[in-house]
Amino acid sequence: MENEKLLPQVIIIGGGLTGLRAALEAAKSGVKAFVFSKVHPLRSHSVAAQGGVNVALGNNAEGREDSWELHTRDTIKGGDFLNDQDATALMCKEGIERIIEIEHWGCPFSRTEEGRIAQRPFGGGTFPRTAYAADRTGHALLNTLYEQCIRLKSEGLITFHDEWHVVSVIASDAICYGVIAYNLKTREVRAVISNAVIIATGGAGRIYRNSTNALINTGMGMSLGYLAGAPLKDMEFIQFHPTTLYGSNILISEGSRGEGGFLINKYGKRYLAEYPDSAKAMEMAPRDIIARNTVREIQKGNGFDNSYVLLDLRHLGGEKIEERLPGIRELSIKFAGIDPIENPIPVQPGQHYTMGGIDVNINTETNIKGLYAAGEAACVSVHGANRLGGNSLLETIVFGAIAGRNASEYAKGDYHLNESIVKEHEEKETERLSKILSSNGEKTQWDIWNALQATVMEKVGIFREKNKLKEALENIRGLINTYKDIGLTDKGRSMNMELYWAVELHGSLLISEALVMGALSREESRGSHFREDFPQRDDENFLKHTIVSYNNGSPALGYKDVDTSIMKPEERKY
Amino acid sequence: MNRYIFKILRFNPEKDKKARFAEYQVPLREGSTVLDGLFYIHKQVDPSLSFRFSCRGSVCGSCAMNINDSHRLACETQVKNLGSSIKIMPLRHLPVIKDLVVDMERFWQSYESIKPYLVSNSVNDKENIVSPAERKRLDGLIECILCGLCFGSCPVTALNENYLGPHALLKHTRFTEDLRDEYKGRLKTGVKKEGVWGCRNVFNCQEVCPKNLSPARAIIKTKLKVTRKKF
Numbered sequence A: 001m002e003n004e005k006l007l008p009q010v011i012i013i014g015g016g017l018t019g020l021r022a023a024l025e026a027a028k029s030g031v032k033a034f035v036f037s038k039v040h041p042l043r044s045h046s047v048a049a050q051g052g053v054n055v056a057l058g059n060n061a062e063g064r065e066d067s068w069e070l071h072t073r074d075t076i077k078g079g080d081f082l083n084d085q086d087a088t089a090l091m092c093k094e095g096i097e098r099i100i101e102i103e104h105w106g107c108p109f110s111r112t113e114e115g116r117i118a119q120r121p122f123g124g125g126t127f128p129r130t131a132y133a134a135d136r137t138g139h140a141l142l143n144t145l146y147e148q149c150i151r152l153k154s155e156g157l158i159t160f161h162d163e164w165h166v167v168s169v170i171a172s173d174a175i176c177y178g179v180i181a182y183n184l185k186t187r188e189v190r191a192v193i194s195n196a197v198i199i200a201t202g203g204a205g206r207i208y209r210n211s212t213n214a215l216i217n218t219g220m221g222m223s224l225g226y227l228a229g230a231p232l233k234d235m236e237f238i239q240f241h242p243t244t245l246y247g248s249n250i251l252i253s254e255g256s257r258g259e260g261g262f263l264i265n266k267y268g269k270r271y272l273a274e275y276p277d278s279a280k281a282m283e284m285a286p287r288d289i290i291a292r293n294t295v296r297e298i299q300k301g302n303g304f305d306n307s308y309v310l311l312d313l314r315h316l317g318g319e320k321i322e323e324r325l326p327g328i329r330e331l332s333i334k335f336a337g338i339d340p341i342e343n344p345i346p347v348q349p350g351q352h353y354t355m356g357g358i359d360v361n362i363n364t365e366t367n368i369k370g371l372y373a374a375g376e377a378a379c380v381s382v383h384g385a386n387r388l389g390g391n392s393l394l395e396t397i398v399f400g401a402i403a404g405r406n407a408s409e410y411a412k413g414d415y416h417l418n419e420s421i422v423k424e425h426e427e428k429e430t431e432r433l434s435k436i437l438s439s440n441g442e443k444t445q446w447d448i449w450n451a452l453q454a455t456v457m458e459k460v461g462i463f464r465e466k467n468k469l470k471e472a473l474e475n476i477r478g479l480i481n482t483y484k485d486i487g488l489t490d491k492g493r494s495m496n497m498e499l500y501w502a503v504e505l506h507g508s509l510l511i512s513e514a515l516v517m518g519a520l521s522r523e524e525s526r527g528s529h530f531r532e533d534f535p536q537r538d539d540e541n542f543l544k545h546t547i548v549s550y551n552n553g554s555p556a557l558g559y560k561d562v563d564t565s566i567m568k569p570e571e572r573k574y
Numbered sequence B: 001m002n003r004y005i006f007k008i009l010r011f012n013p014e015k016d017k018k019a020r021f022a023e024y025q026v027p028l029r030e031g032s033t034v035l036d037g038l039f040y041i042h043k044q045v046d047p048s049l050s051f052r053f054s055c056r057g058s059v060c061g062s063c064a065m066n067i068n069d070s071h072r073l074a075c076e077t078q079v080k081n082l083g084s085s086i087k088i089m090p091l092r093h094l095p096v097i098k099d100l101v102v103d104m105e106r107f108w109q110s111y112e113s114i115k116p117y118l119v120s121n122s123v124n125d126k127e128n129i130v131s132p133a134e135r136k137r138l139d140g141l142i143e144c145i146l147c148g149l150c151f152g153s154c155p156v157t158a159l160n161e162n163y164l165g166p167h168a169l170l171k172h173t174r175f176t177e178d179l180r181d182e183y184k185g186r187l188k189t190g191v192k193k194e195g196v197w198g199c200r201n202v203f204n205c206q207e208v209c210p211k212n213l214s215p216a217r218a219i220i221k222t223k224l225k226v227t228r229k230k231f
């Protein structure tokens, strides 16, 4: 048990954009930040974000009239009115300051002719307001924040604990006391004590078989809060992207269709013409519509191998492809072995973003004193039922900073340490880890992973329906049971990846159960949640957040009001 | 499905005195990468195989290793271009923790030693004005994913353990070229014996960089800048 005498301090789980921004804020408030991350912070998924970050700077010649109020309205409409409107407004307003600040810290944004931060149009935005650094915005932002963290590290205000796997949040009677983590390199288990803990562990894409997310995005981080007693919110809202590379599901950006690419089936036909809701806009119809129609086409047997369609760019010609879509070309060549100048790219819809997460209020507080959550792991909710592209990067830095600030203030207050609770927790977790490690059951965890990912993909995917959801819930509960019978063969101490995956799997299973419960009970279609048996939005019964809490070993479903203080729900039409 | 033989240099500090090669039969479908092959072995044959991964899309820099005697990212290396027998070893010039996982401590320490952060006293509530041409100075310097391939392929990092390495010196140039930076001692952090003067113009770094960057050229740029200043 480690009890750093130099208080106050804040523990941050996660070294992505959210975690690093929180660490900077804590350090600025004179509080020491301990950042725990299962990978080196620069390996976090945030580094992969491409397109940009929405913020009403009004730098684009066509967006001079833009304002954070308009950004707020676009975001609420995009979210099909499930957003908490006060939190959405806060994000759009404070976002401006956060972006200017990160530019001052060195972020290499692309520039307008006048030398201001460049902005481009993105889906769902009234004006071009997506600030970008080429098509590597996440990389630029994450490196900038990490660099500033290194500066504060040299002043002793931030310490990094890379390749530490946090396995539990210590909480009792709704008070947080710290975390339990183990060093992936040595398997040393430690209780790290702190009044304030921030969960910034990112999304859950990898509970789906086909996801654009990094392999480490299992959502297990969400289960840290969930198991400690903080409920999950709106987990059924999952965004799918229509064009991800078949095989690896690496994102093929919307730009490829914007430049004139065609989606074709195995007969070489542009199948979007066959569906009423995409017949007119064709490849430029909204993401969710194209994703749904593509799945329909594949299910009809008109795809390839029952799994993908083709994105044909050949008619654009080599010159245009090289000039406008060099990144897409590089990805196709590297990851599918296909040069789009000569052959069409195999694509399929894939999971892309987790709108739900740990339930927090506008101050990033959970219902546990001292436990905060922010970024993709949390649900404030600023994205409602559907996130607009470019808003999640904004969320990470705005709510990362808010979490850092509030957690620090809290950490400066009375220090409470309950040694017996910490000790008890440490023993319990050490035992749990040894048990997993020494388990010699008959099942391999890979069978469970495969079954989980297939179930969630096939039954809780783009199309949902009561019976399939019921089956999914049954399957997942079965898998939670089967988990008890797994066996591990690697008993090594160092970089034991089998142990790592087994620990992750437990968390992934539990949050998947919550996701399916939410999807089953939400008998309406809203944003990304599409129920074939309930195709309409139903504000009367479902303009509310789904809440799943974990009490005494079982999940319980409930609901919570949505803040609608800014605009009245209306039909979402574009 | 095509069959490949993966020959992997394995080392477990708890058991082995010396690293040894182990061979695995790996069936992979068209379009598979070396990382896919490693996962196949981990899940189907020997779960004790350790390697780093995260994005599987060549942006996070986790999976640098030595593949068929050249330095590459496992996640972006197609197996079909490698022949039926694939030799895999950890990244060079860094101590091995286990199997393909190396200790990057020295790599990060030298990165930190050049003080890789912009220092600006700007207090206005608008962004700094940076013309597109000024911003262009950073192209080729900011795209680095800090994977370590250049470090592992550089003969100077091998011979001189105090040498900062191509990755740190590229970062150094990134800041000397950024007109917003006001850090007074900036040049000095990289212009020293173990810094730019250590580079021997071998250009391996340029050859292996998965992002087509050239630390060697960045180093030359800095050398020219300071020699011009002197005379």
Ligand SMILES: Cc1cc2nc3c(=O)[nH]c(=O)nc-3n(C[C@H](O)[C@H](O)[C@H](O)COP(=O)(O)OP(=O)(O)OC[C@H]3O[C@@H](n4cnc5c(N)ncnc54)[C@H](O)[C@@H]3O)c2cc1C
Binding pocket: A013, A014, A015, A016, A017, A018, A019, A036, A037, A038, A039, A040, A041, A044, A045, A046, A047, A048, A049, A050, A051, A052, A053, A054, A137, A138, A164, A165, A166, A167, A200, A201, A202, A203, A212, A213, A214, A217, A220, A221, A251, A352, A353, A374, A375, A376, A377, A389, A390, A391, A392, A393, A394, A396
């Ligand atoms: C391909 C792609 C492109 C995208 N492009 C855009 C875009 O253009 N614009 C936009 O706004 N959004 C985009 N997004 C979404 C956006 O990138 C993410 O929502 C955002 O980066 C999440 O940041 P985060 O800090 O919350 O989490 P992450 O960056 O995922 O960081 C999570 C951190 O938590 C750590 N962690 C997790 N669990 C544990 C544990 N148990 N113990 C220790 N550490 C743990 C990880 O190591 C990591 O450091 C994109 C997403 C994808 C998949």
Ligand code: FES
Binding pocket: B052, B053, B054, B055, B056, B057, B058, B059, B060, B061, B062, B063, B064, B073, B074, B075, B076
């Ligand atoms: S796994 Fe990210 S670069 Fe290879």
